[in-house]
Amino acid sequence: MKSRSILLMATGMMMLFFMGACSKAEKNVTEQPDNELLTTVELKAVNTTDATDTPSAKWASIPGGSLDTSHAILNLKKNASYNVSVMFLDESKTPASDLTSEIRARGNYHLVCFNVSGGLTLAVSPTDHDSNSPALPIGLSDLLTTGAASAGRLEVILHHQPNVKTGDCAPGSIDADVNFTVNIN
């Protein structure tokens, strides 16, 4: 009788253990606690043939403040080439935080795209590349090539493309989308 009880108890314990081991969850979701704010986009250009020609432009929208586009104007010379750095900042805190290096470090799934409109004679080609295989453009460093005198808009869009970056602008989500006025004289 005692032997049977022990046997039954042992069998029961083993069954309970197996049942417990089989019923584990296979799904898990985790959320990121905080994102840094991206308040400011700057363009800093250097003429490839004239180092003293360094036009720049700044677009800023600080939370709690007003949208400041008074400095979002880029003046370029006609028929020239410029090396341009695109910078992303968080100016909601003091001192401001430069997020550009972080975006560059995560360049394998970030892409800066440009749209030219309004009859602007401007070509943009990225000069920096990520470490994907094959390497894809990031767009934080670019070559701007101007044509005849004109004016228009240059839209700068930072795409976030986690595991969907192919070099095209379409996939992923948009982290920043700002417009600059460009004058070519």
Add this chain to the structure above:
Amino acid sequence: MKRFLMKVAPVALYMLLATGPLFAQNDSIVVRDLQLKLKPPLRIGLTGGGSVPTGNFAKTDYTDLRSGFAGPGFNLGLTGTYMITQHWGIAGLVSYSRYDQSGLDNLAAGYVASFAVSDATIRVKDDTHTFSYLIGGDYSLDFCHRIAIDLRAMTGLVHAQLAGYEVQLEDNVSSTFQQRSARANTIGYQIGVAARYNFNSRVGIALNFDYYYSDPDLSIENVNRANNAGRLLTRYNEPITGVNTDLSLVYTFQKNR
């Protein structure tokens, strides 16, 4: 001659009668030993219990590619022990061990950080398990008729499978990628001790503690890894180690004496 026989016969008869039981006893012992050698006990055990992985196999560090993310699981096995002598025997084991996936939070959080996304969903595909086919030696010591201690060391083939998983970044289905489950065969070993209680000459129960080791070389296929970012495992060559704590129901086949 007749006088000689008359004198010797009583002496011979006496010697024969006096030593007869002795001869009979010796014959009996020889026969019994022979029977033991011809029909030694065979024990069969149905074993089950917990498997607790150890070492890198059990690590859940996202940044450490040696992490196996294996959590405690269970094992089920069939053991057979053929006693060659009173203490020494040959043991065989066929067992299945299945492990839970642990550290999924770490894994998901790692991909969240690696791809700078707001959330990541991990879905485990298949499972982590091993099939073991081992053979080795058993040393058995009996105490007080009912209690025995068994020491075992076995080696043999281990078939291992490492679970795969699917990662979905945010709600973008096209970003979903997979680390496929991987399989490999290798040589492993297991050593352990068991305390056995025999309810009678045939049925008993045993509590086993076993340490196991195998080192499979697993090649891992990854699907839809569009970008070079995040934890990417193409090979896993870390030892699968751990401890089994089992209960065994033991049945002994032996000749009635």
